[in-house]
Amino acid sequence: MITINAINELRKQINEWKLKGLTVGLVPTMGFLHEGHESLIKRAKKENDRVVVSVFVNPTQFGPNEDLESYPRDIKHDEALCSNAGANIIFNPSPSEMYYKDASTTINVLGLTEGLCGAKRPVHFGGVCLVVSKLFNIVTPNRAYFGEKDAQQLAVIKKMVRDLNFDIEVVGCPIVREIDGLAKSSRNSYLSEHERSAALVLNQSLTLAKEALLAGKNDPAAIKNIITKKLDSESLAKIDYVEIVDSLTLKPVDIINSSILVAIAVYIGKTRLIDNFTFTQGGN
Amino acid sequence: MITINAINELRKQINEWKLKGLTVGLVPTMGFLHEGHESLIKRAKKENDRVVVSVFVNPTQFGPNEDLESYPRDIKHDEALCSNAGANIIFNPSPSEMYYKDASTTINVLGLTEGLCGAKRPVHFGGVCLVVSKLFNIVTPNRAYFGEKDAQQLAVIKKMVRDLNFDIEVVGCPIVREIDGLAKSSRNSYLSEHERSAALVLNQSLTLAKEALLAGKNDPAAIKNIITKKLDSESLAKIDYVEIVDSLTLKPVDIINSSILVAIAVYIGKTRLIDNFTFTQGGN
Numbered sequence: 001m002i003t004i005n006a007i008n009e010l011r012k013q014i015n016e017w018k019l020k021g022l023t024v025g026l027v028p029t030m031g032f033l034h035e036g037h038e039s040l041i042k043r044a045k046k047e048n049d050r051v052v053v054s055v056f057v058n059p060t061q062f063g064p065n066e067d068l069e070s071y072p073r074d075i076k077h078d079e080a081l082c083s084n085a086g087a088n089i090i091f092n093p094s095p096s097e098m099y100y101k102d103a104s105t106t107i108n109v110l111g112l113t114e115g116l117c118g119a120k121r122p123v124h125f126g127g128v129c130l131v132v133s134k135l136f137n138i139v140t141p142n143r144a145y146f147g148e149k150d151a152q153q154l155a156v157i158k159k160m161v162r163d164l165n166f167d168i169e170v171v172g173c174p175i176v177r178e179i180d181g182l183a184k185s186s187r188n189s190y191l192s193e194h195e196r197s198a199a200l201v202l203n204q205s206l207t208l209a210k211e212a213l214l215a216g217k218n219d220p221a222a223i224k225n226i227i228t229k230k231l232d233s234e235s236l237a238k239i240d241y242v243e244i245v246d247s248l249t250l251k252p253v254d255i256i257n258s259s260i261l262v263a264i265a266v267y268i269g270k271t272r273l274i275d276n277f278t279f280t281q282g283g284n
Numbered sequence: 285m286i287t288i289n290a291i292n293e294l295r296k297q298i299n300e301w302k303l304k305g306l307t308v309g310l311v312p313t314m315g316f317l318h319e320g321h322e323s324l325i326k327r328a329k330k331e332n333d334r335v336v337v338s339v340f341v342n343p344t345q346f347g348p349n350e351d352l353e354s355y356p357r358d359i360k361h362d363e364a365l366c367s368n369a370g371a372n373i374i375f376n377p378s379p380s381e382m383y384y385k386d387a388s389t390t391i392n393v394l395g396l397t398e399g400l401c402g403a404k405r406p407v408h409f410g411g412v413c414l415v416v417s418k419l420f421n422i423v424t425p426n427r428a429y430f431g432e433k434d435a436q437q438l439a440v441i442k443k444m445v446r447d448l449n450f451d452i453e454v455v456g457c458p459i460v461r462e463i464d465g466l467a468k469s470s471r472n473s474y475l476s477e478h479e480r481s482a483a484l485v486l487n488q489s490l491t492l493a494k495e496a497l498l499a500g501k502n503d504p505a506a507i508k509n510i511i512t513k514k515l516d517s518e519s520l521a522k523i524d525y526v527e528i529v530d531s532l533t534l535k536p537v538d539i540i541n542s543s544i545l546v547a548i549a550v551y552i553g554k555t556r557l558i559d560n561f562t563f564t565q566g567g568n
Contacts, residue, residue, distance in 0.1 A: 011451065021303075104395045105413075105447035110388040129389075130448075137449040140424075163389035164414075165421040167295065 001083040003075075003090045007098075007138055010052070010091055014139055022049035026141035028132055031055030031092075032072040033081045036176040036184040040145040043173055045086035052139050053082045054091040056098060061127030072189050091139075098134065107133055109156045109163070112250050116152045116243055116263055117274065125156050132157055136166055143169045147176075149183050151261050151276045155250055175275075177203065183275045190271040198236035199268045202275040205230035209262055213279050218256040220244040231266060240265035240272060247278050257281050285367040287359075287374045291382075291422055294336070294375055298423055306333035310425035312416055315339030315376075316356040317365045320460040320468035324429040327457055329370035336423050337366045338375040340382060345411030356473045375423075382418065391417055393440045393447070396534050400436045400527055400547055401558065409440050416441055420450055427453045431460075433467050435545050435560045439534055459559075461487065467559045474555040482520035483552045486559040489514035493546055497563050502540040504528040515550055524549035524556060531562050541565050 004010045017024060025044030029037050033055070044051045055078050062068035075092060082090045106126055112118075113125040136144065146154045154172045161170050176184045181203035182196075191199055205227040212226055227242045245252050247261040256279075263276040288294045301308060309328030313321050317339070328335045339362050346352035359376060366374045390410055396402075397409035420428065430438045438456045445454050460468045465487035466480075475483055489511040496510055511526045529536050531543040540563075547560040 007449065019305075100446065102395075103447045104393055105444050106390075106392045106394060107448075108390045110390060111386075112388070134449045137451065140451075160389050162384065163387045164391075165291065165418045167421060167424075 001079070001087055001090065003079060003092055005091075005093055005097065007093065010089065010138060013089060014052075017050050018140070023142040024048055024139060025051045026135060026139045026144045027051065027053045027087070028135050028144065028146070029053060029055055030057045030071065030186065031078050032074055032186040032189070033078045034176075034184045034186065034188075036147050036149065038081060038085050039176050040147060040173050041082060041085035041087050043171065044143065044145050047143060047171075048141075050089075051087045052089045052091055052141065053078075053087045054135055054139075056091065056093055056131065056135075058098075058127060058131040059095055060099070060130055061124050063121055063123050066121070067187075067190075070190075072186055091135075098131070106130065107160065109160050112152070112156050112159055115245070115250055115252075116241060117265060118152065120240060120265075125153070128153055129156065129160050133160070133164070133166075136161075136168060141168055143171055145171045145173055148172050148278075149175045149185070149274065149276070151247075151263055151278070152250060155248070155261075175277075181207070183273075185273060187271055187273065191268060195236055195269045195271065198234050199271075199273060201231055201234040201237050202264060202266055202273055206262060206264065206275055206277055210277060210279065213256065213262075213281075218281065220253055220256060220260075223256070223262070227262075227264060231264070236268055238267040240267060285363070285371055285374065287363060287376055289375075289377055289381065291377065294373065294422060297373060298336075301334050302424070307426040308332055308423060309335045310419060310423045310428045311335065311337045311371070312419050312428065312430070313337060313339055314341045314355065314470065315362050316358055316470040316473070317362045318460075318468045318470065318472075320431050320433065322365060322369050323460050324431060324457050325366060325369035325371050327455065328427065328429050331455070332425075332427055334373075335371045336373045336375055336425070337362075337371045338419055338423075340375065340377055340415065340419075342382075342411060342415040343379055344383070344414055345408050347405055347407050350405070351471075351474075354474075356470055375419075382415070390414065391444065393443050396436070396440050396443055399529070399534060399536075400525060401549060402436065404524060404549075409437070412437055413440065413444050417444070417448070417450075420445075420452060425452055427455055429455045429457055432456050432562075433459045433469065433558065433560070435531075435547055435562070436534060439532070439545075459561075465491070467557075469557060471555055471557065475552060479520060479552045479555065482518050483555075483557055485515055485518040485521050486548060486550055486557055490546060490548065490559055490561055494561060494563065497540065497546075497565075502565065504537055504540060504544075507540070507546065511546075511548060515548070520552055522551040524551060 025048030027040045107129040158170045242264050247259040259280040265274045309332030311324045391413040442454045526548050531545040543564040549558045
């Protein structure tokens with residue numbers, strides 16, 4: 001496995017592969033890789049001849065008061081994980097390699113990005129669409145892999161790919177959890193020991209909601225109430241949102257009779273964590 | 285030459301070419317082709333193994349009160365012109381083939397699209413960026429050809445390609461004119477005989493401006509005055525804008541000491557026509 005910092009160098013390698021008819025899987029990440037990312041890389045390895053992992057921490061998807069500066073980075077660890085998981089290239093460009101100073105092109109997926117995480121993070125998904133489009137154009141992968149933990153991101157990217165006719169299969173991969181149920185996240189590294197325990201309440205609240213859905217409850221307000229009550233029982237937790245939306249349109253549902261996404265964002269201390277599950281009435 | 289209506293069919297043909305290592309040139313047009321388009325196709329033919337001409341009349345680049353419905357179309361004529369000029373494929377998709385009903389992805393190039401034509405046509409360049417990105421992703425050309433008559437469009441596309449890392453060379457081609465100097469345009473077909481004569485004032489006013497620049501005048505206000513005076517002398521002409529801007533940033537210049545774009549938009553009766561030239565002080 002090799003580390004590449006320059007776009008032109010990456011393109012050269014990709015072109016060599018393409019000329020040989022090899023397929024390429026792309027795993028766009030922001031580095032500080034964990035077992036969740038590892039599962040994406042392994043899936044990509046299984047389904048493609050070659051795998052490229054991007055670890056670029058993308059400034060355009062952070063708001064002015066967000067954690068761009070403190071976002072955790074560990075390229076040595078990332079290189080080791082990528083190598084072990086079977087990646088061929090780790091792409092680690094500088095911000096100036098990725099963005100011209102006078103860059104001014106924007107991409108947005110209207111309708112999917114105003115609610116959920118987008119409500120409090122108004123520039124986030126525009127930044128995600130921009131960097132993912134750029135990576136798509138640089139790597140021209142056959143398939144691209146994203147975690148279902150970022151459910152809204154996955155829906156947005158799928159729609160962008162469809163709307164812009166990218167010839168790329170977007171593959172969503174299941175959330176990977178710690179043994180105690182906490183969804184793996186690079187931001188878990190921010191948590192103190194005490195906060196780490198408190199953070200279990202996210203998955204616990206979702207588990208209660210899933211049980212109620214499986215028992216036949218179909219009133220979103222009642223389900224949201226179950227989640228909210230559980231979250232409120234943890235003094236370190238502060239709810240950002242608890243939402244039940246259509247899993248394709250991401251619009252709130254009045255009654256649960258289709259495929260839904262149950263999504264939450266919760267501050268544990270200063271750390272904002274997200275978790276979710278999808279559920280199809282009669283199908284899950 | 286073959287006509288293709290379906291995206292998948294076009295992709296299949298392109299993939300066959302790519303597997304053989306053939307290069308592809310794309311000429312995005314809105315059909316009703318004239319000698320200006322022909323010059324783009326011939327240039328593309330010269331520089332690429334295969335040439336695709338799109339004649340899709342793109343609804344998203346028309347404003348609500350613009351001429352989408354009346355925009356001239358003549359696919360038989362276009363097919364003959366493309367065939368004679370050496371194109372391999374003419375791509376003529378339906379609007380529903382190009383756009384899903386719930387399409388909601390937007391692309392904009394901020395900073396370049398607010399002035400000139402963008403001032404009166406606020407949705408125009410977003411629509412252009414969207415359809416061109418889609419065509420780029422469908423055709424994956426090595427080179428794409430655009431006329432310098434749409435100078436702002438060319439600047440916008442060049443910046444979008446750079447900002448989004450499309451691996452495509454954008455080639456600008458000189459304005460083709462009628463013998464009497466009128467810039468070729470599909471919209472010239474709207475002009476009555478009387479209006480057709482009046483329309484000569486666009487190029488005539490620019491010729492006067494160029495003479496003044498070559499004589500050393502470097503005050504944009506004075507140059508604009510020369511153009512405005514000439515245009516005002518034609519009773520059928522109504523000025524939309526007369527602008528002198530930096531040819532890269534498209535921002536108005538205070539003094540002419542760099543590469544500038546002199547651009548005008550003028551209504552002749554109900555028909556809006558544009559024309560322009562670029563000029564480099566000491567270099568043209």
